Amino acid sequence: MISEHAPAKINLALHLRRRRPDGYHDLESIFAFTAFGDTLSADAADGLNLTLAGPTAASADVGDDNLVLRAARALAAAAGVTAGARLHLDKQIPVAAGLGGGSADAAAALRLLNRLWGLNWPLERLATLAEPLGADVPVCVHSRTMFGAGKGEALSEWPYNQAGTPVLLVNPRVAVPTGPVFAGWDQQDRGGISAGIGLDRLRNDMTAAAVAIQPVIADVLAALTAAGEAELVRMSGSGATCLALYADDAARDRAAAGLAGRGWWLCPTRIIGPDSGLR
Structure with missing residues (x-):
């Protein structure tokens, strides 16, 4: 096998x-x-x-x-x-x-x-x-x-190598179907992505529609921001999982410890790169 x-x-x-x-x-x-x-x-x-x-x-x-x-x-x-x-x-x-x-x-x-x-x-x-x-x-x-x-x-x-970056994934244990989130988008084109723009100035345009379906997503984003030390806090895809990027494992793990006890799904991990061994 x-x-x-x-x-x-x-x-x-x-x-x-x-x-x-x-x-x-x-x-x-x-x-x-x-x-x-x-x-x-x-x-x-x-x-x-x-x-x-x-x-x-x-x-x-x-x-x-x-x-x-x-x-x-x-x-x-x-x-x-x-x-x-x-x-x-x-x-x-x-x-x-x-x-x-x-x-x-x-x-x-x-x-x-x-x-x-x-x-x-x-x-x-x-x-x-x-x-x-x-x-x-x-x-x-x-x-x-x-x-x-x-x-x-x-x-x-993508010209910037993110491999090895510590990331904390948090899901409030709710499912969000992709179709209704796309349907809830306000249809406003707020511009594209350029490699010259920092990640912190980019966005996830599906966030508002996902929060309208599952308001707890806003609670997760707020908690990750309030925990401090995160270099980026963002919802992933159509939700409900949110992510936070950190400078090192210790900062990520402190954030995870601070969010424990809320009943949310937490996953400390890291971003992989092209040398991950996929064939």
């Missing part, structure tokens, strides 16, 4: 530009990935099947529409593979949390089966195959800090 890490995705910035005729939104985002995530394992089998375990497995869909199985079928069809795989997902990432858990798992399936089936496709080819699976799946194939435009699939390198 071989395994593959599925790093949680975070958005260091997320600017919405316009709603497209196909129902998606043009956006600009700085994606980053964390050492925290799910783990997907596989060994050879006649057919394709998936089992789940882990603290958030009960909230995930294990049916035929699961993104891991959809990714596996897409790769098998594209590569003309008739072999199967027995897949097992250790689910740690909260569901509907703005951390791209389903997309990360689908991307991990593509990388893992690429190895299991001996295809040796480059990540760029896997990312292209991933586009119909969801807007975040292509960047999750790469799982490193990148700039995304279009639906999020038009990817380019």
Whole structure:
């Protein structure tokens, strides 16, 4: 059996530009990935099947529409593979949390089966195959800090290396469906992302709509700010997970200790870089 890490995705910035005729939104985002995530394992089998375990497995869909199985079928069809795989997902990432858990798992399936089936496709080819699976799946194939435009699939390198940055993830244990948050956006284009603008001057344009659905998100953002020492406090994706970046592990861990006891999900971790070993 071989395994593959599925790093949680975070958005260091997320600017919405316009709603497209196909129902998606043009956006600009700085994606980053964390050492925290799910783990997907596989060994050879006649057919394709998936089992789940882990603290958030009960909230995930294990049916035929699961993104891991959809990714596996897409790769098998594209590569003309008739072999199967027995897949097992250790689910740690909260569901509907703005951390791209389903997309990360689908991307991990593509990388893992690429190895299991001996295809040796480059990540760029896997990312292209991933586009119909969801807007975040292509960047999750790469799982490193990148700039995304279009639906999020038009990817380019981000010039600043965030690897190793300590980050605290906080979720108030509420789920926020992405669709209603997009629908609640005020449709105001407040400008795009430029590498010359500091992260602290960028934003997440989905925050107000997410807070309207789950007001506790505002409490999390306020608590992270009030704890002090954070270099950046922001909601990730469509919420409800919020993140804070720190200069060192000690500052991050002090913030985590200060937020303990509220019943929120806390995850001290760090941003990973291109040397994370993904294949």
